[in-house]
């Protein structure tokens with residue numbers, strides 16, 4: 431077993447592009463909120479594949495849907511009709527309260543689509559996005575992403591992009607004018623440090639957009655599908671986006687992304703956009719199963735994440751020492767702990783103790799447990815976080 435692990439690590443080092451910092455865990459399988467490595471050790475998974483597996487690993491409804499559709503038809507471009515896709519599009523629009531959907535394969539691709547659609551529908555060039563926002567790595571998505579470290583090596587990016595402070599209305603109001611096609615916001619900033627929109631902010635942003643004739647684009651790539659304790663985070667505030675970008679947990683781990691258009695927007699002219707794999711029946715079958723689980727089979731999962739998430743936040747706020755921790759933030763099962771120092775040593779210490787977690791920037795510890803995690807595993811993970819962060823800062 432140990433030999434296999436050495437070989438795999440070397441193979442990855444030799445042949446993979448190098449853009450990912452690799453962790454020394456060779457994952458061979460997963461069930462629910464547990465991952466198993468090649469040495470047979472199990473971990474509590476608070477990564478959920480970067481938020482792409484909200485229903486956990488090996489969920490029987492997802493596995494069955496994928497197997498059945500794969501045996502029937504794997505690929506079918508959107509130029510042909512397909513029942514699985516048709517049912518999925520209808521179910522997704524109903525779930526999100528939107529009118530139409532363009533299907534693609536990733537979050538960045540959903541953002542690219544939304545940027546094009548916003549320009550097309552308004553005839554205006556400019557996009558306003560938020561400081562600390564993250565929207566993906568392709569050129570358009572990178573242009574609206576704020577973090578200079580992601581952007582700087584790839585300049586020049588798209589023109590006509592303006593970044594304003596998140597959770598602040600005056601700078602946004604000042605930046606809005608007749609050239610602004612859209613305002614693009616994450617309801618809870620993920621990669622930027624797990625920063626929730628303040629109460630009322632999204633509604634005010636919506637009102638400002640409407641008054642200016644600009645579209646509101648919500649990026650719910652990470653916050654969607656139950657992550658924040660709502661099917662979609664904007665539903666907490668009763669906000670109606672004009673365009674809604676989704677991906678990550680849409681198909682619980684298969685590549686699937688979407689741009690949804692509000693009722694009354696579109697249809698778009700034929701030929702203005704497209705994707706070879708977009709709307710493929712296997713991803714759509716998995717997407718249908720995700721909605722079925724969240725809405726019919728296990729409808730309590732989302733409210734449970736909301737309640738348990740609140741309990742976890744309260745517990746961490748009470749028990750984490752202010753000597754190592756600056757702030758605890760989050761919504762539902764999207765939990766961030768801002769440290770006074772770097773997060774990397776804490777992540778390593780957690781992994782050593784059998785808990786896998788994520789960073790969000792250099793100083794924020796991010797926990798994205800699957801919605802299906804048992805209470806026992808959840809509180810074990812939280813106790814481990816406490817243990818790791820209660821050590822004197824010098825020992826980390």
Ligand SMILES: *Cc1c(COP(=O)(O)O)cnc(C)c1O
Pocket residue numbers: 535536537538539541564565566567616620621649650651652653677678
């Ligand atoms: C992950 C993420 C993206 C990019 O998604 P990819 O599928 O990696 O391209 C975009 N927006 C947000 C909010 C994300 O969290």
